[in-house]
Amino acid sequence: MKNCELSSAKPDYYAANRLADPRHTPLRRHSLPRPVPQMSTVREVFETMEYGPAPEQEDIALIWLKDHGHAMRPFVNGEFARFIDEVYFESINPRDGKRLARLVQCGETEVNAAVAAARAAFPSWSALSGHERARYLYAIARQIQKHSRLFAVLESLDNGKPIRESRDIDLPLVVRHFYHHAGWAQLRNETFIGYEPVGVCGQIIPWNFPLLMLAWKVAPALAAGNTVVLKPAEFTSLTALLFAELLQQISLPPGVVNIVTGNGQTGELIVRHRDVQKIAFTGSTEVGRIIRRETAGTGKKLSLELGGKSPFIVFEDADLDGAVEGVVDAIWFNQGQVCCAGSRLLLQESIAGKMIEKLRHRMESLRVGDPLDKGVDIGAIVAPVQLQRIQQLVEQGRAEGATCWQPSWAVPKEGFFFPPTLFTNVEPASVLAQIEIFGPVLVTMTFRTPGEAVELANNTIYGLAASIWTENLNLALDIAPKLKAGVIWINSTNLFDAASGFGGYRESGFGREGGSEGMYEYLVPSWERFQPDYEKQEVALRPYPSIYSTGNRHLEPLIDRSPKLYIGGKQTRSDSGYSFTVEDADGNHISETGLGNRKDVRNAVEAAAKAGSWSRATAHLRGQILYYLAENLSVRTTEFSNRLASLTGNSRDEAQREVQRAIERLFYYAAWADKYDGDVHQTPFRSVTLAMPEPWGVVGVACPAEQPLLALVSLIAPLIVLGNRVVTIPSWRFPLLATDLYQVLDTSDVPPGVINLVTGHPDELAMVLAQHDDVAALWYVGSAKVSGLLERESAGNLKATWVNHGKRRNWFDDHQAQGWEYLRHAVQIKNIWVPYGE
Ligand code: NAI
DSSP states (O other): OBOGGGTTSSOOSSGGGTTTSTTOOOOOTTOOSOOOOOOOOHHHHHHHTOOOOOBOOOHHHHHHHHHTTTEEOOEETTEEOOOTTOOEEEEEETTTTEEEEEEEOOOHHHHHHHHHHHHHHHHHHHHSOHHHHHHHHHHHHHHHHHTHHHHHHHHHHHHOOOHHHIIIIIHHHHHHHHHHHHHHHHHHHHHSTTEEEOSEEEEEOOSSSHHHHHHHHHHHHHHHTOEEEEEOOTTOOHHHHHHHHHHHHTTOOTTSEEEOOOSHHHHHHHHHOTTOOEEEEESOHHHHHHHHHHHTTTTOEEEEEOOOOOEEEEOTTSOHHHHHHHHHHHHSGGGGOOTTOOOEEEEEHHHHHHHHHHHHHHHHTOOBOOTTBTTOSBOOOSOHHHHHHHHHHHHHHHHTTOEEEBOSSOOOSSSOOOOOEEEESOOTTSHHHHSOOOSSEEEEEEESSHHHHHHHHTOSSOOSEEEEEOSOHHHHHHHGGGSOOSEEEESOOSOOOTTSOBOOSGGGEEOOBSHHHHHGGGEEEGGGGGOOBOOOOOOOOOSSOOTTOOOOOSSSOGGGOOOOEEETTEEEOOTTOOEEEEEOTTOOEEEEEEOOOHHHHHHHHHHHHHTTHHHHSOHHHHHHHHHHHHHHHHHTHHHHHHHHHHHHOOOHHHHHHHHHHHHHHHHHHHHHTTTOOOEEEOOSSSEEEEEEEEEOSEEEEEOOSSSTTHHHHHHHHHHHHTTOEEEEEOOSSSTHHHHTHHHHHHHTTOOTTSEEEOOSOHHHHHHHHHHOTTOOEEEEOSOHHHHHHHHHHTTTTTOEEEEOTTBOOOTTOHHHHSSHHHHHHTEEEEEEEEEOOO
């Protein structure tokens, strides 16, 4: 055992050999072949478990680099394009810090050319038949397969990951991704009916799985019929350019895929480009937030796959030896530079000591060294900046009082290596427990009960993945839905497949990659294209009746007509102490209603948060309540129709039609309650992969001014039927239709807090919802300007937003006012991997 301070004291590529064998001296990188130690007996071999070197040939990759003069160009419109005034940066080998190649820092000229090429290619590419696109994707898969070793070696050279991983994990997954999506290309028209491709997709990827992240982005985009401008990470662009060469070989039409190299500035240019319709990003939460703000209001579709601090939970009945191997895969895979790395080990108290002892023993036998050695478990950290970040966070952890443990051997001095590291005595609120370290650093904490395990696991801003280890499947399946994470692995970890969606909850981002879930990220419903713009109309609330008001002409005396807010199942007076005037379509004063403020919204969110049992209620019960709501509304059809007609100035027939449609819509979603199923994905492991739709939790909804009853019902019914609780801002022009609903809600057994209604200025109140950290998602129908502002404000907790960008929806049209798109937006998918067999 040794203290963290002594790390990297002595170079040793073959860590497990360490100093046990005095004949063994640390090797230099290129000293091949290494002398095989003289073993005299089988027993000696067995006891020392000495490994010889098993170097992978790098010649072909080096020749490939040499052939390109160690200077790589961006891939634009089907060729490696030359631009004037090129600025270069270097890509280095993390194994030794030496230069591998120079790459072009693409600026405006290059990015503009790439986007223009993608734009020009879009019409013909998207017009190809599914079969034609499938053939291209299939050809890509085949071609990568043929050259997989070259890709793997180049990846390990550029990224520093062990060749065993790039060869046996990354490459097979890349190939699988293209095959799988060749299938989606073929089936798109019959599977995603009513959807069409988005257009030009800007894709920005990180350095931890360079080619795999490219595959995750490019394959679904092309399958759906989009064209692409992709930017690999500045540390690891080489396999993307090799991939581009392969696209030439299979004669992919020019412009369908363009690859621009460069740092974050190049990424920014893509994000800001007005001819890009979709941004797909994988990387840090910090940059994800910047991109959310940058794309706000532009109408660009966005998916973000961000950081994580995933829990690895071990219960006392788990197979501890299996769990130890799981930990190795969870945190030492790819040097821990994995967004879903199991970096927080949560141990049930009774087995914590035993598990840590086993883990330390196992850590002693891990081998850190040359990524191209087939016997190495942990390769090099991608770049000095990342190594320094890991070192700093480890130092900070020690300074905070946590206990650091590292194996007795040292890592190589040359290159960027960091030893596997284990922290105990970690406080749940400490930096170590909260910050994504993105290195081979594991922190452990203990729990006593399953409830405590869930609480500890969810004590993070992130929500990407979690592992549960127990022999009790009932317990595992009870815990899985309680964890706020997009992927759950039971008695397993870091399993990925093209057929299964991957992506996060909370500040780990939104959107999924893989499977049908991932395909939707590259499609838009056709009806969205045909929505007209709202006429410019400012929301103007009058806090006091105008002196010109013609009085309360149509309705009962004012004493009966001063509706309050509806929060937690109760009618509540507005905190502001103000009311606003409700007028009919002709400007006649009708009534006053409570002017909700920030505090009211916060109270409503609190009430909705408390109504969590609604999310756990059976789908049958939720459906029944919606039916009951419809029934009770139906009983009052005349009253609601009269109210609608007198307020909106619409004919009685039209008003009745709106009420009828609202009732129908409630029936429609009640019908879906127990039919919006998940999936069992066809992943190629001995595993059942359950894709479970889960409600977001608390969702904010801001309704448009028009069709005050129908729009409100159309927006909240899909949300609540799938288990969300809503804080709703009804139509500001005709809020009485919503306030009239209070009694219907009460008589329909809607539990308190499931539907909260706060009347007032929709844009101001929606802004409070956008900024609220306990609101998980926000739907808004209103102006383009406010849509943009809300998207920007939502960056705080990276809540998912669904806004209309000022487009007018026809609430009577079933294509655009109900259906799959609403249900899809009402949930997030959790993929739970349950292995089977002995
Ligand atoms: P990063 O988020 O800065 O980089 C990811 C990609 O985004 C790269 O291609 C980069 O060039 C690009 N980029 C950077 N700034 C941009 C901007 N303003 N607009 C558009 N594109 C931009 O991640 P970085 O700095 O490489 O790593 C820092 C930390 O981020 C890591 O320590 C880790 O915690 C986290 N990270 C998470 C990843 C994940 O898979 N979730 C992957 C990489 C990093």
